[in-house]
Amino acid sequence: MSERVSLFNPIYYVNGKPHLGHAYTTVATDAVARYWRSRGKDVYFQVGTDEHGAKNAEKAEEAGQTPQEFVDEMSATFRLAWDRLSITNDTFWRTSSKEHKDRARAIFQQLYDGGFLYEDEYTGLYCTGCEKFITEKELDEEGNCPDHKKKPEELSEKNWFFKLSDFLPRVQALIESDELLVRPAHMKSEVLGLFKQGMDDFSVSRQRVTWGVPLPFAEDQVSYVWVEALFNYITGLGYGSNNDEAFTKYWPGVNVVGKDIIKFHAVYWPALLLALGIDPPRQVFAHGFFTVDGQKMSKTIGNVVDPNELVDRYGSDGARYLILSQFPFGQDGDVKAGQFDEQYNAALANDLGNLVHRVTSMAEKYLEGSVRADALVGDAILLPLVKELDAKIEDAFTAFRPDLALESVFALVERANALIEEREPWKLAKDEANRQALEALFADLLGGLQALAVFSYPFFPEASAKIADRIGLGLSEQGETSASAVFTVRTEEPLFPRIESE
Numbered sequence: 018m019s020e021r022v023s024l025f026n027p028i029y030y031v032n033g034k035p036h037l038g039h040a041y042t043t044v045a046t047d048a049v050a051r052y053w054r055s056r057g058k059d060v061y062f063q064v065g066t067d068e069h070g071a072k073n074a075e076k077a078e079e080a081g082q083t084p085q086e087f088v089d090e091m092s093a094t095f096r097l098a099w100d101r102l103s104i105t106n107d108t109f110w111r112t113s114s115k116e117h118k119d120r121a122r123a124i125f126q127q128l129y130d131g132g133f134l135y136e137d138e139y140t141g142l143y144c145t146g147c148e149k150f151i152t153e154k155e156l157d158e159e160g161n162c163p164d165h166k167k168k169p170e171e172l173s174e175k176n177w178f179f180k181l182s183d184f185l186p187r188v189q190a191l192i193e194s195d196e197l198l199v200r201p202a203h204m205k206s207e208v209l210g211l212f213k214q215g216m217d218d219f220s221v222s223r224q225r226v227t228w229g230v231p232l233p234f235a236e237d238q239v240s241y242v243w244v245e246a247l248f249n250y251i252t253g254l255g256y257g258s259n260n261d262e263a264f265t266k267y268w269p270g271v272n273v274v275g276k277d278i279i280k281f282h283a284v285y286w287p288a289l290l291l292a293l294g295i296d297p298p299r300q301v302f303a304h305g306f307f308t309v310d311g312q313k314m315s316k317t318i319g320n321v322v323d324p325n326e327l328v329d330r331y332g333s334d335g336a337r338y339l340i341l342s343q344f345p346f347g348q349d350g351d352v353k354a355g356q357f358d359e360q361y362n363a364a365l366a367n368d369l370g371n372l373v374h375r376v377t378s379m380a381e382k383y384l385e386g387s388v389r390a391d392a393l394v395g396d397a398i399l400l401p402l403v404k405e406l407d408a409k410i411e412d413a414f415t416a417f418r419p420d421l422a423l424e425s426v427f428a429l430v431e432r433a434n435a436l437i438e439e440r441e442p443w444k445l446a447k448d449e450a451n452r453q454a455l456e457a458l459f460a461d462l463l464g465g466l467q468a469l470a471v472f473s474y475p476f477f478p479e480a481s482a483k484i485a486d487r488i489g490l491g492l493s494e495q496g497e498t499s500a501s502a503v504f505t506v507r508t509e510e511p512l513f514p515r516i517e518s519e
């Protein structure tokens with residue numbers, strides 16, 4: 018792992034408000050960003066919104082607004098949701114900004130000057146919901162797009178095309194050799210399968226769409242929204258402007274995306290970069306897709322989960338927990354939204370919250386709230402486990418598995434709770450002769466809480482700071498605790514108040 022970690026999220030369409038799918042990718046990436054920052058890495062994390070194209074323009078029209086007014090409002094709802102979920106992005110990048118448009122045009126000019134674009138007539142079926150051409154084969158029985166249940170439009174246009182075919186062998190070789198890591202492994206196989214089927218050059222412009230970035234060499238056409246959206250990763254770093262310091266420093270990095278957009282990220286994007294003479298991403302990590310209580314999330318079914326509502330009910334930390342703990346990151350899975358209350362109560366109110374409450378209140382009651390960190394006498398139980406979990410957490414984050422790292426956090430919680438049950442400090446406290454044993458036990462437990470503050474920082478930014486504070490330590494913005502010879506302990510209100518279901 019190098020000293021720098023650069024993470025890039027998809028820029029989400031602003032045709033609707035942020036939903037759980039968007040929050041899923043972004044919270045997971047935030048946990049990764051926080052973890053590596055806490056390990057002293059120079060982390061860069063970029064998110065943003067994808068604001069051009071027919072899909073956004075149609076929604077603006079329905080809302081009776083100009084496209085710019087509409088995307089300004091919608092983009093702000095994403096920014097707000099990320100703030101409420103404690104996302105620590107360095108950049109929130111918008112494709113309708115002048116900076117992005119100017120830089121995207123410079124990139125188009127570079128592709129044109131390099132001879133990588135050509136003009137051709139194109140006829141095909143276009144699905145606005147997908148913002149892409151689809152083939153007859155992909156349609157369902159009624160002739161609709163299977164994802165959007167709408168008939169695609171037949172389009173016949175003169176378009177500019179990108180010479181993808183010139184780059185396919187190089188991209189394939191980069192993926193095969195893992196120079197461009199496509200993860201998880203099943204995604205790498207899926208992408209390599211695409212090369213076997215063969216892929217056509219793709220059109221990079223639209224004649225009839227007006228809400229987009231005009232091509233500098235053909236002002237009557239705008240960029241195909243996807244191409245200009247991919248450029249966002251480097252325009253956000255200053256590429257194509259006269260200050261590309263951040264670009265030089267932080268590119269290439271890791272693109273973290275959902276599997277629905279793997280082809281764009283693992284094939285088209287590296288090919289465009291090669292044409293520009295830029296290194297491809299170091300890694301494309303494509304996570305799986307989830308259903309909600311067994312069904313595809315959809316407005317019609319009415320099971321679209323709004324991340325803001327999760328924060329309202331469970332707090333920022335609680336929402337982050339519910340988003341990350343459902344199933345292995347990378348796989349497909351089901352989000353049990355019907356069980357959010359139980360999951361929150363069991364893991365956070367009971368296991369984690371109670372542990373902190375029990376340890377701090379007993380340390381206050383039996384040991385006057387002051388325990389020397391070196392009061393341990395030989396048989397520490399938690400500290401060796403902490404070392405083991407520390408290594409496991411590093412491995413999990415290296416493999417982009419925040420969910421696994423989260424399991425290690427709870428392994429510590431579980432062991433600490435069990436230790437309390439085994440040693441029964443309330444019995445030890447009855448006899449002054451046990452004072453030393455009691456101090457040793459609490460040095461171990463409080464050392465465990467100190468580790469817990471650090472371990473939980475990528476997941477629970479608010480609770481981790483509170484845990485550190487309650488045992489008399491500070492937690493830096495980077496998630497490191499201050500050192501102290503003595504734990505000065507205070508009990509306060511529960512970290513995670515229980516939720517009573519209606």
Ligand code: ME8
Nearest residue numbers: 027028029030038039042067246247274275306307
């Ligand atoms: O595709 N399960 O934007 P988008 C898991 N603008 N993740 C999900 C999900 C689900 N059920 N639903 C959505 C776009 N996602 C383009 C991207 S990037 C240059 C341009 C997440 O608003 C997942 O990250 O449709 C997926 O890739 C993304 O939302 C699609 O967001």
